[in-house]
Amino acid sequence: MNRREFSLTATAPMLAATALGLPLAAQAQGPRQFKEGKDYARLSKPVATEVPAGKVEVIEFFWYSCGHCNSFEPTFEAWKKTAPQDLVIRRVPVAFNASFVPQQKLYYALEGLNKLPELHAKVFRAIHVERLPLNKDELVFDWIAKQGVELAKFKETYSSFGVANLVRKATQLQNDYQVEGVPSMGIAGRFYTDGSMAGNMDSVLRVVEYLAGQARRS
Numbered sequence: 733m734n735r736r737e738f739s740l741t742a743t744a745p746m747l748a749a750t751a752l753g754l755p756l757a758a759q760a761q762g763p764r765q766f767k768e769g770k771d772y773a774r775l776s777k778p779v780a781t782e783v784p785a786g787k788v789e790v791i792e793f794f795w796y797s798c799g800h801c802n803s804f805e806p807t808f809e810a811w812k813k814t815a816p817q818d819l820v821i822r823r824v825p826v827a828f829n830a831s832f833v834p835q836q837k838l839y840y841a842l843e844g845l846n847k848l849p850e851l852h853a854k855v856f857r858a859i860h861v862e863r864l865p866l867n868k869d870e871l872v873f874d875w876i877a878k879q880g881v882e883l884a885k886f887k888e889t890y891s892s893f894g895v896a897n898l899v900r901k902a903t904q905l906q907n908d909y910q911v912e913g914v915p916s917m918g919i920a921g922r923f924y925t926d927g928s929m930a931g932n933m934d935s936v937l938r939v940v941e942y943l944a945g946q947a948r949r950s
Contacts, residue, residue, distance in 0.1 A: 772925040779921040920947035
């Protein structure tokens with residue numbers, strides 16, 4: 733999903749094929765030499781990272797209502813479990829306009845309540861299988877109430893200053909990395925790649941590992 737598509741509609745899951753969402757099963761033929769300007773971009777202004785020395789930060793930029801993010805999620809989750817130990821991997825929900833904010837707040841409220849391991853994949857399922865948009869506060873609350881989460885506590889967290897601050901930081905980070913579509917990846921505060929650059933999302937993860945290696949050596 734690219735930014736131009738987001739400008740057309742953000743009120744329902746968008747499943748149209750784009751260059752960012754080439755089939756995950758597509759495999760590059762033989763070894764590839766990843767090239768700056770083709771497979772990835774180097775940021776003109778480095779972004780501050782939140783990891784200690786000796787670690788490499790990797791960010792997945794995503795949107796719950798993005799069909800390609802939904803397809804990529806199982807692959808990304810499996811990769812996280814086998815990724816090099818020095819990678820600090822996290823997700824950042826994007827907002828290309830104000831209608832995305834409820835899902836940003838949903839993500840950070842679940843994180844604050846330690847419910848992401850249990851419910852992150854279920855949010856994708858609710859939107860893409862059950863066809864629940866979860867793009868307004870009340871829709872989010874109605875769904876949460878059915879997931880065994882204490883609704884009053886969730887609402888308190890969802891509406892808290894802490895979550896609002898995380899949403900602000902997420903949007904700033906999205907802008908700093910010049911994110912044009914999702915799913916996409918930011919690496920070490922210095923590099924950016926996505927499916928349209930790398931060719932498909934399987935290749936994106938290999939580009940990420942390559943760039944992490946570059947960051948280690950610099």
